[in-house]
Amino acid sequence: MALKKKTSSFRGKVNRDVVHQDNNKNNFGYLKLPKDVKMYTPVEFGKGVALDFLPYTVTDTKHPDRDPELEIAAEGSLWYKRPFRIHRNVGAGNDTEICLSSFGKRCPICEHRKKRAKSGADPEELKAYNSSLRNLYAVIPLDSKKYDAVIHILDISQWAFQDHLNEELREDEDNEIFPDLEEGKTLKVRFSEDSIGKNKFPVTSKITFVDRKEAYEESILEDVPNLDELLKSLTYEELEAKFFELDSEEDADADKKSIKTKKVAKKPVDEDDEDEEDEEDEEEEPSKPTRPIKSVSKAPVKKTPPKKEVKVPETWDDVQELDFDELSDFAKEEELETDPDDFDKDTIDDFRKAIAEELDIEIPKKKK
Numbered sequence: 001m002a003l004k005k006k007t008s009s010f011r012g013k014v015n016r017d018v019v020h021q022d023n024n025k026n027n028f029g030y031l032k033l034p035k036d037v038k039m040y041t042p043v044e045f046g047k048g049v050a051l052d053f054l055p056y057t058v059t060d061t062k063h064p065d066r067d068p069e070l071e072i073a074a075e076g077s078l079w080y081k082r083p084f085r086i087h088r089n090v091g092a093g094n095d096t097e098i099c100l101s102s103f104g105k106r107c108p109i110c111e112h113r114k115k116r117a118k119s120g121a122d123p124e125e126l127k128a129y130n131s132s133l134r135n136l137y138a139v140i141p142l143d144s145k146k147y148d149a150v151i152h153i154l155d156i157s158q159w160a161f162q163d164h165l166n167e168e169l170r171e172d173e174d175n176e177i178f179p180d181l182e183e184g185k186t187l188k189v190r191f192s193e194d195s196i197g198k199n200k201f202p203v204t205s206k207i208t209f210v211d212r213k214e215a216y217e218e219s220i221l222e223d224v225p226n227l228d229e230l231l232k233s234l235t236y237e238e239l240e241a242k243f244f245e246l247d248s249e250e251d252a253d254a255d256k257k258s259i260k261t262k263k264v265a266k267k268p269v270d271e272d273d274e275d276e277e278d279e280e281d282e283e284e285e286p287s288k289p290t291r292p293i294k295s296v297s298k299a300p301v302k303k304t305p306p307k308k309e310v311k312v313p314e315t316w317d318d319v320q321e322l323d324f325d326e327l328s329d330f331a332k333e334e335e336l337e338t339d340p341d342d343f344d345k346d347t348i349d350d351f352r353k354a355i356a357e358e359l360d361i362e363i364p365k366k367k368k
Contacts, residue, residue: 030086030098031136032232033153034225040139040152042202048188050142052212053179054151055080057221060228062104069365080138080179081162082227085131091242098233099131107131108240110337117335126335133158133342136227142186151223153230156202158342161189164204170346175209181216185209316363319352327351 033039042049055078058066064083065073073079085099087109100107113129137154141147156162165187169176178185190206234242312334313319322330327348328340338358343351356363 029096030232031153031155031230033230037225038147038152040141040147040154042189042191043146044144045191045193045202048190048206048208049144050210051154051187051189052140052142052184052216053080053187054138054140054216054220054224055179055181056082056138056224056227058228059226060103063228064102078179078221082136082231083133083158084136084231085133087129087131087243089128090239092245095242097239097242098231100233100236100239101131102231103233106236108236109243112243113337114335130339131337135162136230138224138227151225153225153227160202161204164207166347168207168209172209178209181218181220184212184216186212313355313359313361316356316361319356319359319361322352324348324351327355331355 031039058073058075058077058079061075063073063075063079065079065081068074071077084102086096087099087107088094088096090097090109099110101110109129110131113126116129117126134155134157137156139152139154140149141152142149154161175185177183178187186209188208188210189204191202192205193200194203195201233239312330313322319327324343324345330336331338331340336355336358338351338354340351343354353363355361
């Protein structure tokens with residue numbers, strides 16, 4: 001009697017896993033890169049690296065930089081960066097996830113932060129719910145020993161690069177054409193190495209603009225990845241469940257009511273693990289060291305002048321009357337999502353707009 005052939009439990013599974021690995025080969029945490037496109041991470045510190053920044057065709061109707069009147073980042077137009085925000089240490093795995101406000105959507109973590117702030121939560125707790133601003137760029141490294149002179153994706157925090165670039169562009173507005181295909185300029189960027197604990201990361205220390213040796217053909221736009229489509233995000237329900245570590249949607253309300261303070265321990269970073277997801281805490285701005293305070297006996301006590309009370313603005317004119325310090329104090333006292341540290345006195349107009357948008361204050365449109 002012939003024995004019945006046993007069906008292997010691996011049949012139909014192994015090859016499907018191979019396909020799954022191929023499909024996820026270019027996944028980098030919250031990014032999904034097109035085939036054959038690689039990340040660019042600055043590794044040559046102390047000397048300038050030459051980078052050409054290329055524009056891409058915007059498809060997101062809610063692009064964070066969008067300004068239809070000024071024709072900035074409008075759908076179908078060319079733009080050179082894709083801003084987005086991330087939340088760190090989300091869920092039991094301490095993962096980094098994209099804040100849904102990056103797409104003009106409601107974010108459960110931001111909403112939870114607002115509720116905790118209104119409940120008088122400790123600032124340290126609220127800090128854990130903050131989001132960090134980052135940018136994606138399409139760049140071509142020109143003189144790198146490690147990277148070929150082809151299109152790469154640069155993912156770097158706002159303060160580590162874009163803030164420095166903004167300063168240089170304010171110095172000489174003629175350099176604003178740097179991403180243009182025909183008239184563009186090459187950026188010589190000097191990166192220095194900074195660190196927080198064991199995490200090391202690049203920070204821009206100097207940027208100079210030089211004329212490109214050759215212009216780019218318009219056809220290269222076909223090879224530039226759509227930066228809007230590289231961002232992988234969870235749905236509101238998925239992010240909410242992960243943030244509150246829920247097993248099902250049914251017990252979401254019960255679990256959220258029982259959570260008052262969510263303290264998340266950061267997982268240790270292994271310096272040798274090059275595949276670690278974007279080195280999660282690598283680009284948080286390092287805090288300034290605190291100087292020791294000398295004890296002084298019988299010193300006269302200086303009276304602190306009373307803090308000027310900032311009235312809650314109700315109109316755009318009210319917002320414009322506030323200076324930078326008043327705006328900062330107001331944002332902190334009201335515990336707004338708008339972070340004063342993301343702005344300075346040179347970008348006070350952007351600061352005012354951010355405050356006004358959060359307070360649902362209508363901003364008058366500029367006349368063409």
